[in-house]
Amino acid sequence: MRLLMLSLVLCVCATDLRAQEQTLFSLENQTGGFGAPVVKFTSVNGQTAIMAGGRGGWVFDHSFSIGGGGYGVVSEVDAASNILPIEGPLDIEFGCLGLELEYFFDPASLTHYTVSAFVGVGATNFVKDVGSVFESNQQTGETAFMFLLEPGVHAELNLAKTFRLNAGVSYRLxxxxxxxxxxxxxxxxxxxxxxxKIGTF
Structure with a gap:
């Protein structure tokens, strides 16, 4: 009888210990993921520029996502006329790719806030200006790379269960x-x- 009672106590204790185990990233906390087309209005070489691209993320516990994104300038950015010893005007091309982290505050609310961080690499080169930005594809000179860090704050609206509209401000360093x-x-x-954003949150 004593052996049986001891076995029962040990089983209860073991069950209680397993119930208390917590992990930062577990399958139970995983809730889904999302993808999003993105448009950014920014400044490159002191000129207003439009960047377009997309990002995606894996969502944990409805409040944190980790993923990646990539963006490129789709508007014309002029280079200085004497920047390279060649004839004709030049444009600047710029794009970036990297890791994206985001934390959602009170994500179940209709409107809520998020904070984000982009950590990645950027690339830039010159192209001959022969027309629109989609025609300027004759690269001149070498491609240069840089490290980028871009924290941001955002306001988010839950349009539907699988759709969220996000508007934000960030600073690219x-x-x-x-x-x-x-x-x-x-x-x-x-x-x-x-x-x-389109996905499950």
Missing amino acids: AMGTDQVGLDDSNFSGFSASLEL
């Missing part, structure tokens, strides 16, 4: 730019973004 006639200040600056 460029470091290590090594391009002819350009430096970190040409690629650092504020951005205003608009995105439509």
